[in-house]
Amino acid sequence: MEYDESAKYFSYSDEDHDLWMLLTHTRYAIYRAREKELQRYGVSPEQVGVLFIIQALGNRATPSEISRYILRQPHTVSALIERMSEKGLVKKVHDLDKKNLVRVSLTERGQKIYESSTKRGPIHKIMGILSEQERVDFRKILDKLHLCARKEIGLDREQNLYMEE
Numbered sequence: 001m002e003y004d005e006s007a008k009y010f011s012y013s014d015e016d017h018d019l020w021m022l023l024t025h026t027r028y029a030i031y032r033a034r035e036k037e038l039q040r041y042g043v044s045p046e047q048v049g050v051l052f053i054i055q056a057l058g059n060r061a062t063p064s065e066i067s068r069y070i071l072r073q074p075h076t077v078s079a080l081i082e083r084m085s086e087k088g089l090v091k092k093v094h095d096l097d098k099k100n101l102v103r104v105s106l107t108e109r110g111q112k113i114y115e116s117s118t119k120r121g122p123i124h125k126i127m128g129i130l131s132e133q134e135r136v137d138f139r140k141i142l143d144k145l146h147l148c149a150r151k152e153i154g155l156d157r158e159q160n161l162y163m164e165e
Contacts, residue, residue, distance in 0.1 A: 030122070030123065030126055031045060033122035033123070033126065034120070034122055034123060036122070037119075037120075037121055037122050038117060041113045041116055041117065042087070043087075043089070043113055043117070046070075046080060047080070047083075047084055047087075047089065048113070048114070048117045049070055050066060050070065050077075050080060050081065050084065050090075051084075051089065051090075051106060051110055051113065051114040051117070052114065053066050053069045053070065054066070054090065054104055054105065054106055054110075055106060055111075055114055057069075059103060059105070060103075061103060061104045061105065062101060062102060062103055062104065063077050063078050063081055063102060063104065064077075066081070066104065071155070081104055084110070087109075088107055088109045088110070089106070089107060089109060089110035089113060090104050090105065090106055090107060090110050091104070091105055091106075091107055092104055093105065
């Protein structure tokens with residue numbers, strides 16, 4: 001669907017909703033470009049995102065820690081990790097000290113796909129149309145919206161409690 005065609009769904013009477021719809025459509029279009037790029041590896045953008053988080057966390061990667069980073073419910077992340085394990089991308093290991101704790105690590109195949117996925121061609125091509133100043137401004141706006149949305153859904157309550165002590 002092209003933007004001109006989708007514009008007919010915008011109300012023009014509720015500016016906040018119209019901006020939200022534009023943001024949603026833009027995010028989806030960029031997501032689809034990334035999805036198309038990753039098809040050759042047989043993985044989704046969500047799976048690559050999890051590979052990235054596991055790589056960054058190293059031996060601290062657990063399903064609950066991953067869920068905090070990707071803003072998904074723990075049961076959703078557990079199911080995603082299970083599918084990734086079945087594909088041979090990750091392995092789950094029970095912690096030796098805490099038997100009920102599962103650690104997640106990349107397999108050799110997962111590591112190779114992670115490395116291949118870091119090219120991010122479509123993302124660079126799409127974001128590349130922004131000037132340096134537009135990127136700075138865009139980041140500030142998105143950070144502001146992101147922080148407000150996190151507060152709206154109560155994600156930062158625990159962190160704020162610790163900061164107040």
